[in-house]
Amino acid sequence: MNASLISQALAQAIPNPEAEELGMRLARTGALAELLPAVAAKEREELVAEHPDWSDADKAALRATADEVAHAAINKISAAIGNEYALNLSMDDLHALVAFNESPLAKRWREITPSAVAQAMTAAGDVDFKDEAWAAYCAKTGKDAATG
Numbered sequence: 001m002n003a004s005l006i007s008q009a010l011a012q013a014i015p016n017p018e019a020e021e022l023g024m025r026l027a028r029t030g031a032l033a034e035l036l037p038a039v040a041a042k043e044r045e046e047l048v049a050e051h052p053d054w055s056d057a058d059k060a061a062l063r064a065t066a067d068e069v070a071h072a073a074i075n076k077i078s079a080a081i082g083n084e085y086a087l088n089l090s091m092d093d094l095h096a097l098v099a100f101n102e103s104p105l106a107k108r109w110r111e112i113t114p115s116a117v118a119q120a121m122t123a124a125g126d127v128d129f130k131d132e133a134w135a136a137y138c139a140k141t142g143k144d145a146a147t148g
Contacts, residue, residue, distance in 0.1 A: 015086035022094035023086030027078040029101035034110040035117065036077065040070035 015023065027033065044066040048059050100106050
């Protein structure tokens with residue numbers, strides 16, 4: 001591989017600094033940025049509940065450790081998403097999306113998103129797209145669901 005192809009590939013993978021900063025702002029103000037902490041908190045409390053015999057100090061230490069791990073994971077995910085936004089959206093798109101995401105309306109939307117998703121998941125019940133799609137396919141085609 002020649003040097004020009006390598007530098008071209010690297011240039012495509014590294015957005016300009018302004019795009020990178022806007023991509024990160026967009027990632028940190030998106031719906032996923034609101035959902036991930038809620039999921040992490042739920043899983044943290046489930047983990048703590050698995051140790052009812054632990055002292056309050058041990059539970060607090062576990063919570064603190066879980067929060068550190070979640071914070072690092074969320075930052076890593078946000079950085080990856082921000083980078084993809086920076087690479088795949090125009091500067092005009094990035095500016096417009098960041099402006100919207102940082103608006104009071106978008107903030108309100110994100111605030112209610114975890115609750116809306118939780119309510120939707122409760123209303124939908126157990127959904128298994130893979131199994132339901134397979135069963136529907138078998139019903140349409142007459143294939144045996146057990147053997148395919």
